[in-house]
Amino acid sequence: MESQVDIAANLAHVRDQIAAACTAAGRAPESVELVAVSKTHGAAMVERAIAAGQRVFGENRVQEAEGKWPALKQAHGGLVLHLIGPLQSNKASHAVALFDVVETVDRPKIARALAREMDRQGRRPDCLIQVNTGEEPQKAGIAPGEADAFIKSCREDFALPVRGLMCIPPFDEEPAMHFALLREIAARNGLPVLSMGMSSDFETAVRFGATHVRVGTAIFGTREPYPPVAAPGVNPPAA
Numbered sequence: 001m002e003s004q005v006d007i008a009a010n011l012a013h014v015r016d017q018i019a020a021a022c023t024a025a026g027r028a029p030e031s032v033e034l035v036a037v038s039k040t041h042g043a044a045m046v047e048r049a050i051a052a053g054q055r056v057f058g059e060n061r062v063q064e065a066e067g068k069w070p071a072l073k074q075a076h077g078g079l080v081l082h083l084i085g086p087l088q089s090n091k092a093s094h095a096v097a098l099f100d101v102v103e104t105v106d107r108p109k110i111a112r113a114l115a116r117e118m119d120r121q122g123r124r125p126d127c128l129i130q131v132n133t134g135e136e137p138q139k140a141g142i143a144p145g146e147a148d149a150f151i152k153s154c155r156e157d158f159a160l161p162v163r164g165l166m167c168i169p170p171f172d173e174e175p176a177m178h179f180a181l182l183r184e185i186a187a188r189n190g191l192p193v194l195s196m197g198m199s200s201d202f203e204t205a206v207r208f209g210a211t212h213v214r215v216g217t218a219i220f221g222t223r224e225p226y227p228p229v230a231a232p233g234v235n236p237p238a239a
């Protein structure tokens with residue numbers, strides 16, 4: 001039962017694993033930010049993570065996040081909320097208002113909508129460009145071969161605060177080569193943030209330079225799938 005999951009113990013364990021992976025890679029443990037992915041879980045579960053000291057969270061869907069985060073943000077200072085699921089342009093205004101980081105900028109239409117909303121609201125969430133490193137047709141993200149031009153356009157045409165890159169490797173492949181590719185694209189574009197690694201592969205991601213790992217199941221336990229059922233590692237339908 002989800003309420004019996006020991007979130008504090010899980011968080012402590014994941015933090016230990018991150019620290020150990022950092023040490024093994026010759027990195028400082030504080031160089032990796034743990035983004036606790038709370039999608040599908042209610043505010044009571046999130047409260048338990050907050051009580052255990054967690055402040056940075058990830059949500060997939062704008063509408064779902066709007067149902068729980070305004071009250072949580074009002075009740076607790078210092079919370080940082082990442083949007084990690086696909087964004088539709090008609091939700092850009094809600095995304096800019098609620099999220100502190102938008103990790104899934106992946107096409108000009110979204111870049112334009114975000115830029116317009118940031119100007120209008122005077123609020124500028126950090127942006128990450130999602131790269132479809134496996135070039136999977138069903139998955140969101142800009143193709144690796146188009147990434148440099150898109151990053152340039154996000155910076156120059158849309159003046160977005162682009163801080164880094166995000167990827168979700170194909171779930172049936174070794175993630176290491178995808179992490180290496182993301183790191184290479186970030187390096188040649190001078191981008192410091194690398195959001196990569198989930199419950200099954202965050203230690204590998206740390207080895208390849210992740211600055212943010214997005215961990216859900218290892219903290220909150222298993223989720224009820226969104227309808228329609230999404231394959232592991234595949235983005236659910238856009239919010």
Ligand SMILES: *Cc1c(COP(=O)(O)O)cnc(C)c1O
Pocket residue numbers: 037039060084085168197198199200214215216217218235
């Ligand atoms: C759900 C999700 C995660 C967390 O996945 P777990 O395997 O539960 O850790 C990370 N990133 C994205 C984009 C997700 O949709």
